[in-house]
Amino acid sequence: MSAEGTTPSPRELIEQTLQQIRPLDHEAGAAAAGAMDGKVKPLGSLGQLETLAARLAGIQATTEPHVEAPAVVICAGDHGITATGVSAYPQEVTALMLGGFAAGTAAVGVLAREAGIRLLVADLGVIQAPVIESGQNVVLDRRVRAGTANSLEGPAMTLAQAQQAVAHGVGLADLLIDDGADLIGLGEMGIGNTTAASALTASLLDRDPARVTGPGTGVTGEALTAKIAAVDAVLRRHGDLDDPWQILAAVGGLEIAALTGVVLRCAARRVPVLLDGFVATAAALVAWRIEPRSADAMIAATLSPEPGHAVQLEALGLEPVLRLGMRLGEGSGAALAVPILRSAAAVLRDMGSFADLGLADEKPTA
Numbered sequence: 044m045s046a047e048g049t050t051p052s053p054r055e056l057i058e059q060t061l062q063q064i065r066p067l068d069h070e071a072g073a074a075a076a077g078a079m080d081g082k083v084k085p086l087g088s089l090g091q092l093e094t095l096a097a098r099l100a101g102i103q104a105t106t107e108p109h110v111e112a113p114a115v116v117i118c119a120g121d122h123g124i125t126a127t128g129v130s131a132y133p134q135e136v137t138a139l140m141l142g143g144f145a146a147g148t149a150a151v152g153v154l155a156r157e158a159g160i161r162l163l164v165a166d167l168g169v170i171q172a173p174v175i176e177s178g179q180n181v182v183l184d185r186r187v188r189a190g191t192a193n194s195l196e197g198p199a200m201t202l203a204q205a206q207q208a209v210a211h212g213v214g215l216a217d218l219l220i221d222d223g224a225d226l227i228g229l230g231e232m233g234i235g236n237t238t239a240a241s242a243l244t245a246s247l248l249d250r251d252p253a254r255v256t257g258p259g260t261g262v263t264g265e266a267l268t269a270k271i272a273a274v275d276a277v278l279r280r281h282g283d284l285d286d287p288w289q290i291l292a293a294v295g296g297l298e299i300a301a302l303t304g305v306v307l308r309c310a311a312r313r314v315p316v317l318l319d320g321f322v323a324t325a326a327a328l329v330a331w332r333i334e335p336r337s338a339d340a341m342i343a344a345t346l347s348p349e350p351g352h353a354v355q356l357e358a359l360g361l362e363p364v365l366r367l368g369m370r371l372g373e374g375s376g377a378a379l380a381v382p383i384l385r386s387a388a389a390v391l392r393d394m395g396s397f398a399d400l401g402l403a404d405e406k407p408t409a
């Protein structure tokens with residue numbers, strides 16, 4: 044432990060966070076499910092909205108779950124593996140999009156505004172990041188290094204850098220939660236990061252790279268075959284790793300590591316964390332491998348068409364809220380799912396029950 048009054052080191056902050064993670068409050072979840080059954084409607088007729096309300100209750104440990112101050116945190120970083128030609132777009136787009144997030148003109152900016160969601164943007168290591176002085180959203184400087192190294196040639200980052208990025212994620216979650224956020228969505232931006240996410244997924248779940256590697260921004264045909272071969276080569280380069288920290292440092296990304304920290308802190312502070320697509324879910328997989336109970340705080344917003352996403356969600360035992368074929372990232376799917384979660388909480392809070400009508404027996408008669 045650090046001496047009183049000093050800031051904890053990344054490792055200490057992560058250790059404290061892990062110690063605070065508790066499983067779902069099953070009592071609150073069951074009470075919410077029971078209350079939902081008593082509402083004036085045929086039993087189960089609100090479908091997944093009912094299970095979502097109960098899950099929110101279990102995560103927040105209350106029979107009156109709330110989604111009043113939702114936020115999306117976007118972490119951005121560059122990837123050395125782009126030098127191998129794994130993306131349909133050039134690396135400069137990462138820096139370009141940082142400007143779009145600040146200005147509020149990126150897709151997630153529009154969707155977040157529509158749904159009344161606060162956006163927080165952090166630069167974890169974008170190469171040639173623009174100097175952003177004003178805009179609708181601030182971009183926080185949480186740079187660990189200028190992009191990762193090419194994981195085909197060596198570790199993407201050192202273990203200390205991975206821990207620093209995770210600790211930054213813990214701090215970002217704290218910033219939002221201390222400010223009142225009661226649900227946090229994960230957003231990411233980083234050209235090349237679907238390759239890192241595929242390598243992480245294949246390694247963490249011990250799957251064939253071909254099963255969990257897809258087009259990303261639009262890589263098809265021979266280029267996709269080469270991308271799969273690159274993921275395969277990355278895994279062979281780093282040998283048989285099992286420890287999630289080693290895997291994260293060897294083949295992950297700075298923005299992915301930060302989102303792992305966001306997930307862990309949300310789990311520790313009983314704040315529901317809304318996963319977005321394939322890359323954000325790779326960060327969640329790392330969190331789950333570090334501390335399996337962190338999965339209790341997760342809700343999957345969307346199902347990405349990236350082939351590895353369904354594999355990830357199955358491993359985490361999660362059912363997506365939306366299936367819209369979205370594969371953008373940025374937290375766009377998380378932003379879209381927020382109104383549904385807000386509605387789930389509102390139904391549980393505001394809907395009348397059979398008991399209110401003086402009808403005790405709300406069960407079907409046949």
Ligand SMILES: O=C(O)c1ccc[n+]([C@@H]2O[C@H](COP(=O)([O-])O)[C@@H](O)[C@H]2O)c1
Pocket residue numbers: 129130131132231232233234235236237238258259260261262319320321322323347348349352369370371372373
């Ligand atoms: O979230 C997804 O499912 C998803 C699927 C494909 C692409 N993306 C986004 O596209 C970028 C990475 O794609 P790529 O092809 O450069 O690896 C990155 O900025 C992600 O946010 C995201």
Ligand SMILES: Cc1cc2nc[nH]c2cc1C
Pocket residue numbers: 132136140231232233260371372373
């Ligand atoms: C333009 C563009 C925007 C994105 N947002 C998230 N990933 C992205 C990738 C590209 C290429």
